[in-house]
Amino acid sequence: MELLVSALLLAAAAADGPRVRVKTAEATVVGTLLAQDDDRLVVGTEDAGRIAVPRLAITSLEESHGRHSRGSRVLKGAGIGLATGAALGLIIGFGSGDDTCRPGEYCLLLFDAGDKATMGAAGLGVIGGAVGALAGLALPRDRWERVDAPRLRLSVAPVPRGAAAVLSVSF
16 A cells, blocks of 8 residues: 555646645545645645545545536436436326226326326426436536556566565556
8 A cells, every 4th residue: 555656636736726625534624635645645624624544544536526506406407306206296197097987986187108108207306306306416427437556566586696586666
């Protein structure tokens, strides 16, 4: 875990580094990567300022690959809610069958299963869309991608007059 450095982090020495989520056993820190050295990452957060996270304490490191806008989250939620509500309305409408009027009863409105399915799909679709739009506000804003620790391999081989060590890093 010593070398939790990828090309992303190497290029992040500038003040405007990537947005990162650093997890340790005790806490999760979300903010902008401000600096790094062999021992720690410095993350700037909106509420706590600059936080230094020891590299050895890091259990997971993720980079944000953009944020979903509020509008896209609301539209996604509304679309899922609309589709779910409409499907439920169709099932209920068709499942209830055709209305019938028994002899001697006064029946004002009679609907066949297709009409009830259409009305159910429209009504529950609108309700589902509204509920889904509200739920869309709760969808995650960031798209996180894990930054894997590079794999280290140390090879030692005998050579004339001693031994040679080769350290290789693969990403």
